[in-house]
Amino acid sequence: MIWMAYESHNAPMVATFSTLSRDLQQTPIWRKLAVSTQRDYLDCHLHITIRKGNTGLLGDLPIAKWTVGLIRKYQDHRGESSESRANKELAYIKRVFSWAYEYEKIKFNPTLGVKKLSIKARQHYTEDSDYEFMLEIAKQSNYWYVWPAMEIAYLCRMRLSEVLDLTDSNELPTGLLIKRRKGSRDNITEWNPRLRAAWDHTITTRNRILADRKQPHPIRAEDRRIIISERTGDKIVLSSLKTAIGRVTVATKQAAEERRIIWVPFTFHDLKRKGVSDTKGDKQEASGHRTASMMNV
Incomplete structure (x- = not known):
């Protein structure tokens, strides 16, 4: 026993x-x-x-x-x-x-041969009126970084994570150097009044936050993030930006209902798609995609 x-x-x-x-x-x-x-x-x-x-x-x-x-x-x-x-x-x-x-913890891998579900690529196009209405609400929100992030993403055809990657080193005399993820090509978006305004607002706000916190700027330009937290002075993490965008989306929906406006919600990634669609000229080159098939993602 x-x-x-x-x-x-x-x-x-x-x-x-x-x-x-x-x-x-x-x-x-x-x-x-x-x-x-x-x-x-x-x-x-x-x-x-x-x-x-x-x-x-x-x-x-x-x-x-x-x-x-x-x-x-x-x-x-x-x-x-x-x-x-x-x-x-x-x-x-x-x-x-x-x-x-x-690591020989199991003798058989039961996942072999199991395929992902086929998902039809989202093809929603964000209308100017829907974008501009949410942009207006974002400017009124407590999240200072949402509206410039929206503008930069749209005008430069960027992903959310790519916007958060931006530093002072991306600023060139001719425009913004966009370092893209997921195998896309880096490229430069030329300055225009809207892009310049969004960028300058972000830099000015970033500098004010650091000054208020008596926090020194990193020495290297590539270490100076443009979107930072007012609370910590550090780079805004992806989850925090997603949360802020979600709350601005809810506020936009409520404002639309109050004003009896028909507003169609959109995702942050839809802004890249809208930017590509609104581009005049070579859309594939502007998006940074290496192949035409990547344009459908």
Whole structure:
């Protein structure tokens, strides 16, 4: 009886998705990920592990019972509420199992062959009236950086993360040097009155914040972020900007209802699409996309 109790106490813990996921989160591989990626993966971990299955929570299901079919069914079911989140969570499941297989923590990778859901590319075009109305509300909001971020994103055809990457080093005599992500080509957007106004407002506000905080400017131009927090003086993180944009969107919707205006909401990424659509000349070159197919994303 004593021996049975000893064996039970010292029996190896059954591996589950939860345990593998948490193990991955303690590795150097995890620590090298961007903070925004870690946050997104932690959100994926939560939604996956609390999903209820036939025998309990999916996170507690022994790894031996994970199959291609189970993952495919999870993917399809999750896709009913959000196809994009379903694909992100599949990507995390694949990452966990690939890591575990590579380090011989499991003998079989059940994610092999499971494909992402096909999502039709969003093709919404933001009308000038919708954009200008939200821009007006943004200028009245408590988030000083939202309206210049909108203008710069639209006029330079930029992603949200690319706007946050901007520093003093991007300012050239001829225009803004746009260093693009996701394999797109860097290019320069020439100055025009609107772009100049948005940029100057951002620089002036940034300088005022640092002066009020008695905080010195970084020496190198590439370290001087243009969009910073009034509270900390540090670079605004992506999640904070998304939150601010979300609140301005809600305020815009409320203002439209109060004024009985028909206003169609749009995403921040729609501003890049609008900027490309409104460009006269070579749209692919202006967007920085290397191929025509990238224009549909």
